[in-house]
Structure formats: structure tokens, C-alpha cells
Amino acid sequence: MTTIEARRSAHQFDLGPARALVCRECGNEVPLAAEFACSECFGPLEVGYDFGKITRAEIEAGPRSIWRYRNLLPVPSDVQEHPNTDPGLTRLVKADRLAAALGVRKLWVKDDTGNPTHSFKDRVVAVALAAARQLGFTVLACPSTGNLANAVAAAAARAGWESVVLIPSSLERAKVLTTAVYDGALIAVDGNYDDVNRLATELAADHEDWAFVNVNVRPYYAEGSKTLGYEVAEQLGWRLPQQIVVPVASGSQLTKVDKAFRELGELDLVEPTPYRVFGAQATGCSPVAAAFQAGHDVIQPVKPDTIARSLAIGAPADGPYVLDTVRRTNGSVEHVSDEEVVEAIRLLARTEGIFAETAGGVTVATAKKLIESGQLDPDAETVLLITGDGLKTLDAVQDKVGPRATVPPSSAAVREALGL
């Protein structure tokens, strides 16, 4: 028995309300462990819970972070005592000016750029770290092309863990710097993201103390996305929105927001009012939108070609579950061009003062398209998820925005430039 096996077998995991891992395909249940695929049918495993009674007051009295929802997550009850990035409780912004521009009545923007490394990935990584600590791991790892790399390197640094982050060597210098600064083991791989992903799976199999957040602890990691749904409901005053637009990469986030809304209803934390879930993709990587529009159940993989790199997953693992969710809730999946993405980034910035990364542009542009095509009801209250920060994807806007004028240092020159 290796050290880690001994540690794991001796240890009673405290993963809070988590009961077991449940196969999403065949329903087979296995004990909580560092597993991600069903041994019966190879379907993906998901965390199943025994929640018990949870009250609004209990949550509201909790910390100002995702840990206020600890009794709804696979983390120990003392999770906030261990060093972690403690993300969450980001702003829900009432977006009246954007609403007017889009022609809808009541619109909210959930602004996840306020997280510690400025994307929603801090949520999933924080939950992965908390669960990985219980499961006996000692190294935090991931393959990534950006936001996830930042979040893993920062969380590991904060916890005092080693990290191993694998990136394609072609990654933009800014994204390399914002990961490398945390001083983990950042390894550039001469290959594309598929190569990097394959290496992660191989290394996870060989190094039993390495928690690849989105590979061998993925079931726990993915649950972190539920917190976006919980926060939206709490910040609306404990009720569900009528419509929500969510960007789709692997598709996990969209399905977890839906899971969060259902759980809140089942636990009597909100009235289980109907809601519609919409998925947003970039045309250059829109396999889920294509399957939805063709009425298919199977996703045909694509080779991504879009500026929205954080959504550029050509073979989205949770794509079929996205289709289930949007069909069940009477939503849809749409896609928008890179030009529309850039225009939408600018629209959100000039109407609400929020500078989103390209994925946020996809969400706003998709909302616009859904309204124009009559799929999204302009009279129903709508929430848009902005999951990452424009500071990380400056390239997208660099040819479109700049100073209105460059003038000599005189106030007359400034006035003239302003047409005064």
C-alpha cells in the first residue's frame, strides 16, 4: 500500500453533505473518492448529496464568499478555516442601460470579474482544492489556456501547495506571466491544447498525489459552478430569474446553474418558479448550438476557430446535458460571430462600465440575438453571466478602441478635439 493509499484508507473524508458519486448515465453509485468515470458504463460521475435542512438565515449568516453555501457543496463544514482563495459573492448589477439598448424590461449582469483572479474559475478551483485536501492530494494541477491556469496557480500558492500547470507553449505572454508570477511549476508544452489535455490525463494516472482539478477531481470541481446559481437567487432576494444566459465551453457551468436552481427549489429556499436556460457559443466553436438547432442528441466535435478562446472546446464533455437542460427548460443554444463578440464587449462596457473578456462578449451578443429572433422574452426578467475579465483578452478590442484624439498640451486643443 502506498503512502497515499494508506492515508486515504485511514481517513474518513469530510465532504460535508456529499453522499456518493453518482453516474449521470446509469445511476450507479460509488463511494466518494478521486474517481470521475463510472466503472459500469464509463459515464461521467457527479456528486450526490444528503442535504438535510438548510435555511436562508443560516446561509445569510455565513462568510461573504462561496463558503456561505458550504452545506450545499462537497466540502467540509470547517472549509473556511483552511487557506483558500474564498471567491464569490460577486456583484449582481441591475443593468438598466444595457436593458434599454437591448430592448428588454428587466436585466441583471452577474459580474464574476470581481473574483480573486478575475474569472469564475476561482469558484471551481476553490471547491476542487477543498475536496482534494480531504481526498489526500498534495499537489494542485491542470491543463489550461488561461483563466484556469491563473486560478490553480493562485489557489495553490495561497494554500502552500505545489502546483503543476500545463499550457501550450504558444500561449500569449500576458497569460503566461499572470500564471508564472505565483511561482508554481508552470510547464509550456510544444503542442496544442489537445496535447496538453492528453498529458494531464496521463500524468493524473501516474501521480496519485496530483489533483488535476478538471480531470481526476472533476466531479467536485464542477460543483463549484453551482455557486453562481445560488448567488443569483440570493441576490435577487431568494427567487429565481425567469431567464438566464450562460456561456458554453464544456457545458458544465450551464448544467450546474440549472442544478443549483433545482436544488434551491427542492430545499424550499426559493419558490420553484419556472425558468429558461439559454446557452451562448461563438460561431467558430459552436458544436452544442449546431446540435440543438439540428435537433440532435449527439454533439459533433469541431476544430475551434474563434477569439473566444476560453470557450474554445471543440468536443464539450457536458454538451449532451446542456441539450437536455435547455430543452427541458424551454431555452435554446445560439451562436454569434467574432465581430458580434467584440461589439458586445464594447456595448457592455459603454452601458454598464463592465469590461468583460471575450466569453462575456459571447454572452451579451447571444442575448441580443436571442431577443432579436424572439427566442428570449423581452418582458421576462433576465440574467447574463459575465464569467471573465477584459483585461485578460485585450487583443480582442485593440484595433477597435483608442483615444478620441491626440492633441498638443493646450486647453483650446482639448476643446477643439471635443467639438466645443
Next chain:
Amino acid sequence: MTTIEARRSAHQFDLGPARALVCRECGNEVPLAAEFACSECFGPLEVGYDFGKITRAEIEAGPRSIWRYRNLLPVPSDVQEHPNTDPGLTRLVKADRLAAALGVRKLWVKDDTGNPTHSFKDRVVAVALAAARQLGFTVLACPSTGNLANAVAAAAARAGWESVVLIPSSLERAKVLTTAVYDGALIAVDGNYDDVNRLATELAADHEDWAFVNVNVRPYYAEGSKTLGYEVAEQLGWRLPQQIVVPVASGSQLTKVDKAFRELGELDLVEPTPYRVFGAQATGCSPVAAAFQAGHDVIQPVKPDTIARSLAIGAPADGPYVLDTVRRTNGSVEHVSDEEVVEAIRLLARTEGIFAETAGGVTVATAKKLIESGQLDPDAETVLLITGDGLKTLDAVQDKVGPRATVPPSSAAVREALGL
């Protein structure tokens, strides 16, 4: 009578608890207005208050932003009903790993990178906007070289106001983009920051509806910095820290944190325990540290030459008040080299997962120097203010950090690179 004069004279300003503007030099009081210099002695004007009774419970029941402190700020009681960026309530991080590295017992990092445009400037601009709206202004403006430009352009966009932002034309492309994206009137001036600043003063005199946040509405703007002090005290469980290290540019922030701590004590919101305030500057722009160390009361202006550009104010307006504050509280002002700044950015990142801009590096490096020189008590609880984000000053670290290795796409190559 011009339109704006008519609007102003007809209007009873609601600036909450603000009573008058008070000269910091001669004590002369004038009615609340868009004034910034004393008509008697040309001293700087500051907001004076009649607070009345304020309770912790009232504050805790308020919004999750600086507006929970609205009864301590020159803003109307319904401030949160008007569109603004609603910054604040950023994380106070218990920094045990940084504490161990620095050799202190109890250390906290106030991480203001979580604000809407990722610096403390969102706080001062939000208060300036709220006050400017009451004072009858219709355009939000500033001269800036970075963080302030972002904050003004974003807040104006959110409010639906026009903005005029003046920058030196030599400003880095990234900072230009992160301002221009909000689509206000961004004007690049062929000149240095002094030229830009002079233009702002000229234009403020000529355009009575333009609120230059750091010029003609500066007394209100500056009060926003108090919220950093309020939050530290509330997040510590309604008590004051024993020591706090604050970066010094104009010096306003340091004096306002002190003002916040004093107010909380006077209002019985905290026990008025003694605290020491320390100022942090970069050696390449350290006029306040020089005056402190020489025992002078007057600041000798310098020509800035440091990578910490957000602190590069060679003639700091509030320098004398910084000297008063640190002397009164038994603190000091220290300065650190650009090399120490970069090392400190990296130290904070690898111990706590927080990536600060150069100003944050100045704060951490100064804390280290203060500890090593025995000025800061390693057994007393200490707070460091991190006021801006490393994503905006990537240049500072770009030659120092990077991937540990670049390898071919094989797991054997990754293991070899990691020495396994």
C-alpha cells in the same frame, strides 16, 4: 445666471451627514459646494460632518459595498438607488504564509484588486460621482495615467454620463485600451503628467458642469478613501489594527485611513485603541519619506523615476498631513528600490496567491524593510493595503517570471522538467 448656477441655487444638496467644507489650515468653514481651496488662506478644504448616532447593526444591514458606510460619507441617503459602480467590501485576507516569510505574528492583506476596475480608485470615484450628481455636474472628468482613468471612464459609463479623461500620449497601450473601451472622450495629450494636470485645472475653471474628480470635487472624492479604513475595522470584527502600512502617492489615502479610524473611535463603533500608521514610497519618488527622515515639515518636490507609476507624484499635495499622521501615531515613512518592489510582488503572489500592481509591491517591500529595521513591531497585528492589480503592470515582472521549462508533448518530458 447660467443653467448650472440656477440648478445649483434652486437645489438643496443632499450630501448626507456632510455639514460644510472646512479648511485644513485655518479652520475656516464654507457651505458645501464645488470648492477645493480656502478663500481665506488657500489651504485645502475637507468635508466636515454632523454624524448623529450610527450603529454597527445599521452598517451591517446595509448593502455589500461602500454604501453601507453612506452615513459616514458626503453622499445622499439614497445613494445606492443611483447607478454607480458600487465598489468596496473587498477581501481582508489573513496572510499567514506572508507573515511567516516576513517574520511577523499576525498579518492581514486588504485586497482591493476585487473592485470593479481592480483598484481602490473605484472607491473615490464612486463617492465623487455621487457628490457631483448632487452638486449639479453632468460630466465626469480627470487627468490620469492609469487606475483613475479606468475608474472614471467606467463609472461615467455606468451612470450614463459623459466623461472626459486626459492622459499623456506616451501612456502604455494596455492602459489606453482599458480606458477607451468604456467609450468616453479619452484625449491623449502630447506632454507629461504635469501638463495633463495643468490642463485639467484650466478646463475645470472654464467648464462649470465638468466634475474633475481629483480637482474641483476633490474634497468629496478624497473621502472615499475612508472606506478602506472602515472596512478593515469592520472585517476585523469592529476593532482597529495595531499597525497599518499604506502606499503614499498624493498622501490622501493614508490620511483618510487615519481619519476613518478616528471617526470610528469617536462614534463608539470601535474601542479607540492606539494604532500606528506607516507610509510606503518607491525610492524613485520618495519626497515624503525624505522629509520624514530629515525631520522636516515641508516636502521638497522631486522628479519621479520609478516603475511604481501609480505612486509617482513628485509634489504630493497631502504630504505634510502624512507627516503629521505618522508622527502623531508613532509610525514612519520608508522607501524601497524598484528591485525590492518586484521581489515583493513575487513574494506576495507566491505566498498568498495575490497578484498586486507595483504599488502593492511598494507596500509589501516597505513592510519588510520596516520589520528588518525594527520600526514595525513583529508581535503587533498588522494590515497591508494592496490597492491595485498586477494585471495592469505586467511590465514590472515580465523579465523575472516565466515557464519553468518548455518541453515536447510527452509525460516523460514533463516529469524530467520537474526533476521527477
